[in-house]
Amino acid sequence: MSLANQSLFPKIITILRKKQVIFAVYILLAIIASSKQYLHHSYNNYLIFKYVYWHTVDLQNLYSNYAAYNDSNHYGIVFSLLIAPFALLPDGLAMFLWNIVNVLVLLWGIYSLPISLHKRTIVAWICAHETLTALFSFQFNIALTGLMLLSFSYLIKKEEIKSAFFIALGTLIKLYGIVGLAFFFFTRQKLRFILAGLGAFLILFLLPMTISSPSFVIQSYADWYQSLVHKNTANASLTSFQDISIMGMCRRISGNINIPNGPFLLSGLVLFALPYFRIKQYKYLAFRLMLLASTLIFTVIFSSGSESPTYIIAFAGVAIWFIVQQDPKRTWIIALFIFAFVLTSLSPTDILPRAVKDFIRLYSLKALPCVIIWITIVYQMLKENFESYPMTEE
Known part of the structure; x- marks a missing residue:
């Protein structure tokens, strides 16, 4: 290796370790994936997400197959509030912003981890390619990973209320979020954590009623259960x-x-x-x-x-x-x-x-x-x- 290359390599490593570079790369990945899928009219998942909001507002079953996307939704009704700001925008702009917000939540989770900045950066680089795979499908799993990491980090940092909120939010959108309870034994404030969790679940249960109705929300949870049972059978x-x-x-x-x-x-x-x-x-x-x-x-x-x-x-x-x-x-x-x-x-x-x-x-x-x-x-x-x-x- 030449002297010029020897001096250049450490500079490249230093640049790649910068937090700003990580964020820029992830946002660029989100833009690239969104552009490709938008130009090829391949964004069915985003349409499913978008219509969770509109079907909630119109009091229509969230888990039926609809002609607009010829598929069915499998997320909880709380997701209608999360997707609302995007559903109100033109599809072209909304799907770009959706992917960008997802990667920002993931990076928030990664950089919340109670480890050195160097190790957080390594985790971000390791996850970059798998993130790109999920971005092509406009997957919420990217942000859900961030929510799981946040539920862990805040519990370790003795911020039980924030941890409980992220567990409740992840669970009521996609059941995977419930695994945040695995960290329960790492807190000394167990009662506070339990009460915060119950409060968060109650608030998030009630919030969708502001854009629908109490009976529709209750019925949606029953429908959600049936859709997950059916999906589990179909997956096998x-x-x-x-x-x-x-x-x-x-x-x-x-x-x-x-x-x-x-x-x-x-x-x-x-x-x-x-x-x-x-x-x-x-x-x-x-x-x-x-x-x-x-x-x-x-x-x-x-x-x-x-x-x-x-x-x-x-x-x-x-x-x-x-x-x-x-x-x-x-x-x-x-x-x-x-x-x-x-x-x-x-x-x-x-x-x-x-x-x-x-x-x-x-x-x-x-x-x-x-x-x-x-x-x-x-x-x-x-x-x-x-x-x-x-x-x-x-």
Whole structure:
């Protein structure tokens, strides 16, 4: 390497570490994805979201199939308030702003983490490509990941009311948000946290009534439940673009569509819960971050509704797991991370041949690295002493 290159490389690294650069890159990704989809008239998901507001105002069933997008909504009625400012704008402008706001919420979550700025920057770079995948589908999962991170960060920072609010908001929009309760044992103000959560759920339950009616809101929650039950049944197919989960892998590899979710969920919950018995480790930030990583990955790999854009949630968990590992990182840790980046993050792209991409999709193999990393996290949380993990809390 020439002297000129040697002096240039550190400058590039310094630039890439800047928070402003991260925000600029993410906003640029949002604009690029929105432009491509808008020019190709490929924004059906955004139309579904938009009409959640209009159907709420018009007191129409939120979960029916409509000709405007020939699909059905699966988000809670609270989402009508979140999408309202965008629904009132022209589609062309609104979908750009929608993607930008989603990445800003994600970055808010990442930069709220109680770790060094350097490590937060690494997490943001690791998540960038998976974010782009979700942006092409105008996915709310990007912002939902941010809400999950915020619920963790504020609880760690002893701001229980804010944490409870983000858990309630995420849950009433998409049930994945409920996993924020996994951090309950990390707060000493448990009563305050519980009361704040109940208050937040009540307020968010009542708010949609301001643009609809009490009876419509209550009926919408009943309809939402039915739509999720139906969606769960429909997802368990051998060819759909969903069910990218541990159950989906087993169903598709075996060719048996009748393999039930129950045994997997029960086994997964048992494994997920085992580290809670290591109460003396709770005080270490590294242990808490490992639980955050476990929670984010668990949410996706044990959901039959998981599709490729959902993996922004799981990959945030992969990124957090990776930055928690002690330096210098062991060879197998780096190899496992690279395996995840290639098979999970790059599998939907044109970098891989179409035959390989189709094979990965057909057998839900995008989930495989995340399953292995999640099992690794559980093992590490059960065996290692996190006092030796030098995490700088900020």
